[in-house]
Amino acid sequence: MADADSTAPARDFRDTVFLPDTPFPMRGGLPQKEPQILEAWGDLYAELRRRRQAEGAPLYVLHDGPPYANGDIHIGHALNKTLKDFVVRSRFLLGYDVDFVPGWDCHGLPIEWKIEEQFRAKGKRKDEVSKAAFRVACREYAAGWIDVQREQFKRLGVIGDWANRYATMDFATEAAIVREFHRFKASGQLYRGSKPVMWSPVERxxxxxxxxxxxxxxxxxxxxxxxxxxxxxxxxxxxxxxxxxxxxxxxxxxxxxxxxxxxxxxxxxxxxxxxxxxxxxxxxxxxxxxxxxxxxxxxxxxxxxxxxxxxxxxxxxxxxxxxxxxxxxxxxxxxxxxxxxxxxxxxxxxxxxxxxxxxxxxxxxxxxxxxxxxxxxxxxxxxxxxxxxxxxxxxxxxxxxxxxxxxxxxxxxxxxxxxxxxxxxxxxxxxxxxxxxxxxxxxxxxxxxxxxxxxxxxPQWFIRMDEPLNSRKLGFIRMDKPLGGDDGETLRELALKAIDETAFHPA
Known part of the structure; x- marks a missing residue:
């Protein structure tokens, strides 16, 4: 038998294999594809709310326990926000108008410690910096990380009212806190005392x-x-x-x-x-x-x-x-x-x-x-x-x-x-x-x-939990009644009653 012609072209067997013809690419290319998907969604949250409000859907509010504004998000942040996203999306699908406003915690030692490190790198102690300058530096630091974390959460596909996020350092939020504080003061429930706490002399x-x-x-x-x-x-x-x-x-x-x-x-x-x-x-x-x-x-x-x-x-x-x-x-x-x-x-x-x-x-x-x-x-x-x-x-x-x-x-x-x-x-x-x-x-x-x-x-501020309340002075606990209970009820009794009336998931 004669040898095959070595100069003949090799046969292409691809034409003999019959597979479905799809537009899917051979590679996922997710780092490039996911931003395109998010862009295609647009402001999905706003559109869902517009439709549900037009239908007169019942309101469902999911409160966001805020993350701390001091670094890139980590796996704990991702788990927290994606679980909340399941709730938001499922409630929309169940016919609710879902109110979910993401927020950030901007007060406390982690941010202050970072700013102290920055000042120490410049040869300055915390005591050598004015309180006003120190607070401005803390605000700028927190604001920067809010912007970073917001984009990172969006990148995960989490939907929410990102344009109207809240932050504990917003002046409106601080004003609300002071207002409630003064209502306790006016009621006589507030008093100044002291108590031993764990204290770091190094961090003051x-x-x-x-x-x-x-x-x-x-x-x-x-x-x-x-x-x-x-x-x-x-x-x-x-x-x-x-x-x-x-x-x-x-x-x-x-x-x-x-x-x-x-x-x-x-x-x-x-x-x-x-x-x-x-x-x-x-x-x-x-x-x-x-x-x-x-x-x-x-x-x-x-x-x-x-x-x-x-x-x-x-x-x-x-x-x-x-x-x-x-x-x-x-x-x-x-x-x-x-x-x-x-x-x-x-x-x-x-x-x-x-x-x-x-x-x-x-x-x-x-x-x-x-x-x-x-x-x-x-x-x-x-x-x-x-x-x-x-x-x-x-x-x-x-x-x-x-x-x-x-x-x-x-x-x-x-x-x-x-x-x-x-x-x-x-x-x-x-x-x-x-x-x-x-x-x-x-x-x-x-x-x-x-x-x-x-x-x-x-020294610390305390709120009396076990003295009878005066409902005429405490009009901030509930909206349906001035106090939510009769005169003589203590704040502890009122709080325990509210817990019993609240559905917790999981129980």
Whole structure:
């Protein structure tokens, strides 16, 4: 057989394959195609609303919980907005006139922190910039990101009233907020108070729980004696008798810098406490312990051995059961300055346990949530201010004015400063330090600056939730009735009733 002619052209078999003929391109080309689709839609939202309004369709309002205007959108933004887009489109198809106005949150620390970084890059601290200039910079920053995010959301195909977006920094929005604030003021529901919050001295701002991350940290620990100065008749006659050493309630804390803010000691009503007398100290120590034979100490029975081991006490005697209720103590720094000459009461608190420490909780109402609550629960209204926004003691704090809890500048920014060692040294001078040590534990830090945070008393506005309302003064809760309830109803009761009347999806 003769060889095939190698010069003959190869056969094109494409003509022998029968496939549907479509206008679809071989490649999707989505980056180019999607903008064309969006352009073809035009203002789909406006057209849908026009048609539904012409039909007299019922109104359906979807409120947009606003994203934060400080960066490109991420997958969380995309999920949020596309889920809302499902709702908007499905409600249009079900015959509703859907009102969906996208918005932006423009206030708060993330934006301020970015502007601070910009000023720091120019060699300026926040305090060196006027408030007006700082706010203008924040507004410009937020406005820029609103424009960027709006185009990115549109690019996802999300429909809404983008032309009339809202922003918390719009002057009309701020005016509405101030107007409602003043209505609370006029009603008598508003009052000025203070409360301890998590505070970043480095950033000079309060932080929410969501802005906190926890890292391992080594803290100093101290056991401190609060000398008992008074007791009710329910206590044994010899508790304050001069033939014995004055007994002391012992507390344990990992924040020595809060001792100047101490105003009370909390105890657990269900915890068993005892009065103990020191018999002998451990021998062969490299230092002289602060306890001595004859000292009388009040601690929880369950924790007594642990406390005495920390204080290098070798032997002790339990004198008798002791109920802390009704006791009063002196502040452990009272011997050094009359500014600490106030009485320190013992207060019952459900937050006290005998799992660690001494069974007593040093209570500084300006530096802890539990401390604040137990202080208020026992009828105390004034919360002392001890530390300023920079984390330094105020000038009125005896012995420690100006000392900082944390370094806020330089290479040591975020490191603990002079306050802790200064307080420990003064306790030694006063003869009220029983023992000290160190503890590695999880400690809250700011997720932005990565610096430790503190609890600090800050002035705040509060709205009374549990006082009877006056419907003639509060005409802003509902539109159908001045208050939505009768006189005598509290704001909490009204809010709970409104929740019960509201359909939540999911339930």
């Amino acid at each position: 701002t309060a932080l929410a729980e969501a802005e906190i991350e926890y890292h391992e940290h080594v803290s100093p620990t101290i056991w401190v004696k609060f000398p008992v100065t008074g007791a009710t008749d329910d206590h044994p006659d010899d508790l304050l008798a001069f033939r014995h050493a004055t007994p002391s309630v012992v507390i344990w804390t990992t924040t020595p810098w809060t001792i100047p803010a101490n105003r009370a000691i909390s105890y657990g009503p269900e915890i068993a406490y005892g009065l103990y007398e020191v018999q002998a100290m451990e021998q062969g120590l490299d230092f002289e312990p602060w306890a001595k034979p004859g000292d009388r100490l009040i601690v929880a029975d369950k924790l007594a051995e642990e406390v005495f081991r920390a204080a290098k006490i070798a032997t002790w005697t339990r004198v008798y059961d002791l109920n802390p209720s009704g006791l009063e103590c002196a502040h452990p720094l009272a011997a050094l300055h009359p500014g600490f000459g106030f009485a320190v009461p013992l207060l019952a608190g459900d937050h006290v346990t005998d799992d660690a420490g001494t069974g007593f909780v040093h209570t500084a109402p300006g530096h802890g949530a539990d401390d604040y609550e137990v202080w208020k629960a026992h009828g105390h209204h004034e919360v002392p201010d001890t530390v300023d926004p920079d984390g330094a003691y105020y000038p009125h704090v005896p012995l420690f004015a100006g000392l900082k809890v944390l370094e806020t500048e330089g290479k040591k920014t975020g490191k603990f400063a002079d306050a802790n060692p200064a307080v420990v040294q003064k306790l030694i001078e006063a003869g009220t330090l029983l023992a000290r040590g160190r503890l590695e534990h999880s400690y809250p830090h700011s997720w932005r600056s990565k610096a430790p945070v503190i609890f600090r008393n800050t």
